[in-house]
Amino acid sequence: MRTFRMKNRNGIEVGFNSAGASIAYVLTPDRYGNFKNIALTLPEPKDYLNNEIYAGATVGPVAGRIKDGILPVLDQTYHLCRNEGNNTLHGGEKNFAHVIWNMTDFRENEDEASLRFSYTAPDGENGFPGNRKVSVEYILNRLNQLIISYTAETDKPTYLNITNHCYWNLSGDFNRDAYDHILKINADTVYYNDIQFLPTEYVDVKNSPFDFQTPRKIRDAFLNFPDHEQLKLNKGFNHAYLTKGDEAVFLSDNKSGRTLTISTDYPCVVFYSGGFLDQISGNENQRRPAVGSGLAFEAQYLPDAPQLMGDSLPILFPGMIYRKKIVFGFGTK
Ligand code: GLA
Secondary structure, eight states: OOEEEEEOTTSOEEEEETBTTEEEEEEEEOTTSOEEEOBOOOSSGGGGGGOTTOTTOEEOSBOSEEGGGEEEETTEEEEOOOOBTTBEETTSSSOGGGSBOEEEEEEEOSSEEEEEEEEEEOTTGGGOOSOEEEEEEEEEETTSEEEEEEEEEESSOBOOBOEEOOEEOTTOOTTSOOTTSEEEEOOSEEEEEOTTSOEEEEEEOTTSTTOOSSOEEHHHHHHHOTTOHHHHHTTSOEEEEEOOSSEEEEEEOTTTOEEEEEEESSSEEEEEOOTTGGGOOSOTTSOOOOTTSSEEEEEESOTTHHHHTGGGOOOBOTTOOEEEEEEEEEEEO
């Protein structure tokens, strides 16, 4: 396991851990120039090897849940490792978040610094087909953007859905919830979940707590819809939004003035408001993140796409290159 850091000319600093090719911290300034870490960090670097809350991790081969661990690819059905009840979460037990990636290609010039992690997932690992060569490139540029590029190749038709699982708190205080942040999600539709957190029903966000088309405080959704079944079941938000345009999410914190823009070419963002963050295991004296203290926005293909998309599942064939991007833009207002 190795750690690494990069810093841009404006003082923004990002730390990485080769376990899970993870983002370990992100130091950004508030409106007065005071730097704080805004990405949830595990207590010790070695904790990234067993990162049960996926803090900052690269998630895959398939982010989200797959019902009954069944993956149909063309005329084959693959039975995956089931690590959450009867379902597969984030690709099963030995997933991308829990392996050590090779750290290579560090480059730096006047404008940007970059770093690449690679991992080859062997054919059959957790039941998935194909020897899959995956790489994650992180670029930190002078425009205060952290650009994540995922690329992959396979030698058998397979399905990949790779994302990043940072939990953000723009105040930098992970002892308290971040529900006073103002959120905009560029989406008019969202998937509701069943009791296993599998997406089921596709609904319009209008007149519901899920409507963040106009920026508003997350806490207002809880206050205005205290009895909403979906919020109770998921302890807040844990839902897949079908996002429109490039700029999927805009988050801001009035107090510190910090802002975060998330752009992606994925069609969907799962907004998880961290309702289960206090359930992290560990020794009794260990400080646990508070409920809602970190907000995750997992840009990806639809969760449970193998069931929901049927024949339109975006399969990766040998000879093709998987190429997806997530950009985190840091600012102040
Ligand atoms: C995982 C997922 C989140 C959320 C939680 C719920 O961490 O990545 O989106 O569903 O599980 O426990």
